[in-house]
Amino acid sequence: xxxxxxxxxxxxxxxxxxxxxxxxxxxxxxxxxxxxxxxxxxxxxxxxxxxxxxxxxxxxxxxxxxxxxxxxxxxxxxxxxxxxxxxxxxxxxxxxxxxxxxxxxxxxxxxxxxxxxxxxxxxxxxxxxxxxxxxxxxxxxxxxxxxxxxxxxxxxxxxxxxxxxxxxxxxxxxxxxxxxxxxxxxxxxxxxxxxxxxxxxxxxxxxxxxxxxxxxxxxxxxxxxxxxxxxxxxxxxxxxxxxxxxxxxxxxxxxx
Amino acid sequence: xxxxxxxxxxxxxxxxxxxxxxxxxxxxxxxxxxxxxxxxxxxxxxxxxxxxxxxxxxxxxxxxxxxxxxxxxxxxxxxxxxxxxxxxxxxxxxxxxxxxxxxxxxxxxxxxxxxxxxxxxxxxxxxxxxxxxxxxxxxxxxxxxxxx
Numbered sequence: 368x369x370x371x372x373x374x375x376x377x378x379x380x381x382x383x384x385x386x387x388x389x390x391x392x393x394x395x396x397x398x399x400x401x402x403x404x405x406x407x408x409x410x411x412x413x414x415x416x417x418x419x420x421x422x423x424x425x426x427x428x429x430x431x432x433x434x435x436x437x438x439x440x441x442x443x444x445x446x447x448x449x450x451x452x453x454x455x456x457x458x459x460x461x462x463x464x465x466x467x468x469x470x471x472x473x474x475x476x477x478x479x480x481x482x483x484x485x486x487x488x489x490x491x492x493x494x495x496x497x498x499x500x501x502x503x504x505x506x507x508x509x510x511x512x513x514x515x516x517x518x519x520x521x522x523x524x525x526x527x528x529x530x531x532x533x534x535x536x537x538x539x540x541x542x543x544x545x546x547x548x549x550x551x552x553x554x555x556x557x558x559x560x561x562x563x564x565x566x567x568x569x570x571x572x573x574x575x576x577x578x579x580x581x582x583x584x585x586x587x588x589x590x591x592x593x594x595x596x597x598x599x600x601x602x603x604x605x606x607x608x609x610x611x612x613x614x615x616x617x618x619x620x621x622x623x
Numbered sequence: 624x625x626x627x628x629x630x631x632x633x634x635x636x637x638x639x640x641x642x643x644x645x646x647x648x649x650x651x652x653x654x655x656x657x658x659x660x661x662x663x664x665x666x667x668x669x670x671x672x673x674x675x676x677x678x679x680x681x682x683x684x685x686x687x688x689x690x691x692x693x694x695x696x697x698x699x700x701x702x703x704x705x706x707x708x709x710x711x712x713x714x715x716x717x718x719x720x721x722x723x724x725x726x727x728x729x730x731x732x733x734x735x736x737x738x739x740x741x742x743x744x745x746x747x748x749x750x751x752x753x754x755x756x757x758x759x760x761x762x763x764x765x766x767x768x769x770x771x
Contacts, residue, residue: 530742531741531742532741532742532743532744533741533742533743533744533745533748534733534741534744534745534748534751534753535682535733535753536724536733536734536741537731537733541731542731545731546700546731549698549699549700550696550697550698550699550700551685551686551698551700552678552684552685552696552697552698553695553696586745589744589745589747589748590742590743590744590745591743591744591745591746592745
């Protein structure tokens with residue numbers, strides 16, 4: 368009996384170790400210069416922390432005709448904190464009957480609960496609040512929900528990811544799966560993990576959302592970027608989250 | 624470092640050379656090649672080199688490397704262009720440029736002279752080929768000089 372248990376344990380340990388070494392996934396972080404990595408790791412050097420601080424201030428500010436702050440409802444005693452929340456998005460919204468990403472979730476609280484106007488896409492306020500919420504999942508594993516209601520969205524995300532598009536006629540998969548690690552001119556093609564978003568991009572000189580990053584890639588292949596409100600982004604974001612399941616959340620990250 | 628997105632921005636910001644006003648020339652594919660020039664006359668190798676080496680025009684060096692000492696950043700997603708003219712005939716190079724997917728359905732090399740069958744092309748580029756028929760011939764003429 369004891370021996371069997373040991374064997375089982377050994378087999379389990381071996382499989383586990385194998386699974387660990389077989390995991391070829393790597394964050395874009397791993398391809399960055401040490402100086403940029405340090406910027407991401409050090410809160411006092413990470414420019415994204417400015418947005419996090421702004422988000423924290425907004426979190427406590429009453430808004431809308433309900434005159435409620437996020438902090439009024441999201442107390443540890445009532446709805447719990449935000450730790451681990453960003454790691455689960457995109458998720459299903461029963462209120463809307465569709466998948467939403469973290470920004471969509473925040474907008475829902477804005478309109479439904481605070482009864483205020485939705486924030487503009489990619490606005491400083493929306494990015495700041497998203498960064499503040501996402502920061503609280505830093506270090507946690509991506510935990511995309513196992514929810515049957517998301518299946519159709521996930522499938523459409525995978526289809527979009529594998530579809531050639533634009534004048535250059537390239538799919539996301541052709542760069543990020545088939546050629547990750549290779550050089551596109553001077554740039555190492557990353558595996559496209561969404562773990563660090565929203566992030567500060569040195570090229571943007573600003574914080575930007577995952578959608579903004581996806582738009583950059585679409586523009587790069589000379590495809591028409593979807594409008595910010597398009598369900599295609601949520602579908603792609605969900606597919607990327609599933610691919611990154613279990614990887615560490617780095618938000619808010621830094622990229623060149 | 625950031626050549627790729629910068630490139631995208633540059634491409635959108637510059638007036639895009641319009642290849643739309645020109646009708647797509649018809650051509651005949653024979654085996655793995657297009658034997659006749661698209662323009663009825665041979666291209667200019669010197670102009671072709673400029674198209675290839677200027678990343679905003681040809682985009683070739685995003686993926687390829689080649690004999691371009693002045694270009695610091697060259698890709699490694701594709702074979703070096705050095706020796707291409709020794710490995711392939713002009714007719715083969717022409718089809719490769721016009722529509723590489725005819726040679727390899729999974730290729731990442733963009734179709735340089737094709738407008739149909741593409742999805743969600745940005746309005747600024749819709750209906751336009753990546754290179755004009757003249758540029759295709761110039762690039763073919765240049766590649767043909769790369770014997771080794």
